[in-house]
Amino acid sequence: MTTTGDTTPETTKTPETTEAPTAARTSWLREHSELGVSALLFLLGVLVLTDALTMTVDIGQRGPVGPRTVPLVVGAGLLVVAVLLAVDVLRGGRGEAEGGEDIDLTEPSDWRTVLLLAGVFLGFAVLIGPLGFPVSGALLFWGAAYALGSRHHHRDPLIAAALSLLTYVVFNNLLGVPLPGGPLMGVL
Template sequence: MTTPTTDTTAAPAPARRSWLRDHSELGVCVLLLALGVLVLTDALTMDVDIAQRGPVGPKTVPVVVGAGLLVVAALLAVDVLRGGRGQAESGEDVDLSEPADWRTVLLLTGVFLGAAVLIEPLGFPVAGALLFWGAAYALGSRSFHRDPLIAAVLSLVTYAVFNNLLGVPLPGGPLMGVL
């Protein structure tokens, strides 16, 4: 009769992830904490020349936002340390195996920077139209007859709403003297 042999070698231990990897959401907490401190510091050191009318002044909203960021950072940190985890990506239109579309990102960045440079010499209506049209092109629209018209109308409407209705002056550029 043969005696059964026992294997004394243990199965390899499962790969252990580091503590920081298991608690990676703490990075978001640190970001929220830093942002909250920045907003609060900026709000509390703000030099206000306007006479305050009523209980709500220009510092109120930044202080509330900064305090809210600190509270959210603390609550999220407690949740993560108690074992809470964020939900995995479940978007049906996102294929995580595909690489990033850097061409679109670079096109959008270029269009945005171009609009920022052109807004002062050309004015918001022209720079805004170029921004809207360029963004539509970068995101895949290839209707060369329709897109510039929509961009021009969108830019002029945005200019009129901000400049005339909201009282936020935007640079009109040389075309506003003509119109």
């Protein structure tokens, strides 16, 4: 017994829109966002290795461990971690979401705090040369405390000045790491 016609309805194909590939690409990138961290680690590893291999080294060095050893190990380690992370992400691995008790993952990012902290660090980098570490460090500690929410306007500058001076004395005088003193150190 043979049938004369197929009774199943034909499936009609709808024309693809241009939004589908864009949505699929965005979805893939969102699912594999850890590849960005992998790329950053890889670039950082290449930078560290390049810098280590191009540094000038005194030929009179004794022993197998020289100034290139640690940067070479760190650079190679960064490359290995970057490749392993990329392989893990491409195989379907995903980082675990933050599960801290005090973090509300539904809240948006606090860009005001991030920008204030970035401004404080940039200000520190600009002011450390002309003002020295004690003054610019105090401004760094005070600005960071303000950006992170402290509003004790009388106490915070005093604590910042004490921390900055203590840090300066420990590094400059006790550890022998020279920090720029600035004009205030001529007075003290």
